[in-house]
Amino acid sequence: MNGRLHHVGYVLPSIRDGVEPLRRSLGTAWDGVIVHDPLQSVNVAFLPSRDGPGPVVELIEPAGRRSPVRKFAESGGGLHHLCYEVPDLPERIRASQAAGDVVVRVPLPARAFDNRRIVFVRTSGGLLLEFLEAAGRP
């Protein structure tokens, strides 16, 4: 039900300023692409694993004063959330609610993922999860 780990979100004040040392530390390449997501008020970029199609590190910077990651970025940022790709997003949301977790907002299309829908869930343990509907869904 939970799906596979798709990426780990990492917040930083500025992608442009922070990407090069992180890219070097991870021993990987960056495609130079920064995607603006107006619905989440963030800009994101992706650092792949060196070895093929495994989970990537998503760099996230705030876009605008009302960005949900602004405060965290201003305090220096860091590891932010885990994103799992799930075959059935509505079912996953129901499971989260049954587990007593808080679905932060309704599912919204995400520009960085071909407008597939994402949802953020604040777990009762405090961990922030993102669920991304798998490709090929309506």
Next chain:
Amino acid sequence: MNGRLHHVGYVLPSIRDGVEPLRRSLGTAWDGVIVHDPLQSVNVAFLPSRDGPGPVVELIEPAGRRSPVRKFAESGGGLHHLCYEVPDLPERIRASQAAGDVVVRVPLPARAFDNRRIVFVRTSGGLLLEFLEAAGRP
């Protein structure tokens, strides 16, 4: 060079108290095993992904006053580090040093990973990385 993402470390004050809500939120199972690692002064447990052999979430609680995660756990804890499994640990350490990152300690065998050696690296960007030597190495 970087290898595959092996696990994501998550610090919490108590595995026993925190594992059940996290297990439920992740929609996965727990094998009930807690491993004490005296060299790292931590206890760890693992929550697998639902779908096969992907990266797992490693729960970490401090073991003793001198545990390196004690302060973080006392402040509530959260996402802590990314661990990559690498084919050549000495080469990876040299690459980290060349990237300007700080190797926290010499490689030490880790009980939770069949005494394969691990090393923690504080990157210049602030992200904490762990490197685990791949199985089958001397």
